[in-house]
Amino acid sequence: MRLKQYRAAAGERIPGGADGRRMLWISLVDKTGAGLWAATGALYFTYVTGLSVAEVGILLAVSAGIGVAGAPIAGRIADRMPLTRLMTAMQLLRAAAGLALLTSDHYALLLAFAAAGSFGDRATSVLTKLYAARISGPDRVRYQAVNRTVSNIGFAVGGIAAAAALGVGTTLAYQALVVGNALASFVAALLVVRCAEAPVPARVVTGSAAKTTAAKPKSPWRDRTYLLYTASEAVLFLDDAVFKVGLPLWLVHATDAPHGLAPLLLVLNNVLVVALQIPLARYGATSRAARRLLVPLAAAFAGGALALSLSVVGGAWTASAALTIAAVALTLAEMLHSVASWELSIALAPDEAQGAYLGVHALAVSVQRSVGPLVMSAVIATGPAGWALFGACLAATCLAQSRLVRDRLPGPALSVPPTTVSHD
Template sequence: MLAVALVDRTGNGLWAATSVLYFTFVTGLSVAQVGTLAAVAGVAGIAGAPVGGRLADRFPLTRVLAACQVLRAASALGLLLTTDFTPLLVLSALAGFGDRAASVLTKLYGTRVAGAERVRYQAVNRTVANVGWALGGLGAAAALAAGTTTVYRVLLVGDALSFVAAAAITLSCAEATAPARVVATGGRAAAGVRATSPWRDRTYLAYVATDTVLFLDDAIFKVGLSLWAVHATDAPHGLVPLLMVLNNVMVVGLQVPLARFGATTSAARRLLLPLSLTFLASGVAMAASAVHGAVPASIALTAAAVGFTLAEMLHATVSWELSVALAPEESQGSYLGVHGLAQASQRAVGPLAVTAAIAAGPLGWTAFGTVIAAACLAQHRLVRPGPPEPSAPSPAEPVAGHADPVG
């Protein structure tokens, strides 16, 4: 499945570097129309996360994931066949739906096959995905030097073929079956058996709500950093792409080593405390970058980029563990699908949040970091240790993915 992550993200890297240019120069859409396509894809992605997780609890996981990859491939190829806005809206929605569903299913596969090593597995998977993203971006940058419409179409075909290849590799992987047992964790439901519907699990829904706030850091590097650096600081514009590279290099080099600090439920919960401080310090550093002078502004902006990248990696580690530890094993797909709403929702809310911080100036960034830090503390309080398990599993019946009790 790591090969799937590499191929998938390489294709994503090709399209991410090409999409705006393709819709502008090949299909002739306006800026508002391009923005609408992105918004529609984001909204459809919100639905894709829970639907994909639900299907994975009912059907073989690899088949559902392969179907999502095929849907993404078909959506990409469909873009080549029309320049009309309405069909492009439909295709963008299908692509967004498939992308978010595939993301949840890939995480679920790792959870099932890695068992107690799930956090480390997800860290390796994320590292490989970042390498693929970088390769795709570099390939697109080299190809776009030609600047012809044919090149844009070739890159879109390359994106579609990456999904076809990912589907083929997925079907060659061993099926990851759902655990047969349920482990009681903290007695949050009667008789030690938790609700099988995440929509009725108030604790899990509250956890997802706090995690949605923590995922806002994703918008920093997608929207906030470049806009703030260019419009509100004296830092040279050439620093922005260097900070993007720094973010990618840090994730590739440090995500796996940092994963060991959140390898259990109790460790992941403890990690929320330094994570809150990291978010707060990063927001303050971003605010400080508004100081006059290119050198001090660059230093503060670099410190903010390093801080938010560290927060991003720590939060990923915490989220991988807690989103699974709080879910009953027989309904992991449904629960992880609902958790996928956190990341999908922030794609719509995140850009608005960071642009609001930019509009408010330095105080806005301080408030941004403070709000996320407060969400970390709220999550730390929410995910409290429960009483010890009444009995340990038999050595002959190991429980995959067993974690410390939480309640």
């Protein structure tokens, strides 16, 4: 799809002007490269560099662990230097680390290169979010919805290209995918260079709201409310582990549904996100509205988990129907959480320390990626009751988060002005 179709879908121009549109192209290119690498990484280390399964597992785990530091470090630096320069540097780091993988089969060097790429990847993620928030201003929620839609398309394109190349199965094919991922980062860096520097937002506050804002610590590590919010986000981001690990394993090992349904449910997830993420953005256009989304989000999590627990009842058709309902409900939860998380993570941060705060918030995703598979294994081992308990925990976390952020959000005069998005 061309980007102008998303402008039409939004009923008005993409926020941020030329830089906003350029950032969408950056996201498309960047996520296409990510789609190439996601399907290639483990296989490349296995079939091209000759590592054992255990060595690959350790390499990926350690490099990902080192990469976790990328978000908070880059976020803190972003509050002190031009954002576009830092974004360019991180994209070039990713490109260089990717190409460096082709130069050696030495385990220590491969680990170092993979760790550098992981660091750049996590740093780029938080820097892109910060830049988008600054250039889109009061339309940041709608912009994020468009950006997320474009990112999903890019990742799907990269995955399809990787599948075609991996079908060849030669060393050259694997190497071509690694080069493709590095090239995507390099092109993204060139596009970032053309972006204007985004000004740090200035917020005028008065009255009681001024007291609330002034009370926010400038370091997220000293902000108990924000740290608790980030911890709750790590729980809510588990929807990602459900689709990547929990749902397919549950379908295969615990239900009578045909195994071919598993990839179809992932396709359904992607299609729904592309079709509905932009329309749903209108319901989180202000900080208060984003907080209100936590109630239907709790219901969507609970409903999806309940459908998973009931998928063991009946035959193949009943199981398939229950799993499809679960996939739809959990995709709705994923989209609602994306809208709420995008707005609240920024609204809870003081303007002069947005980078540092968003860097800490990004740790929620990293934590989820580490513990998510373990949580899914425990849920599946517990059986249908495990899914019911899982859904209840997520719903309770939504309600607890709503109460946690209630008194920290800016008043009506400071919130993002409500917007109405046309979808005719």
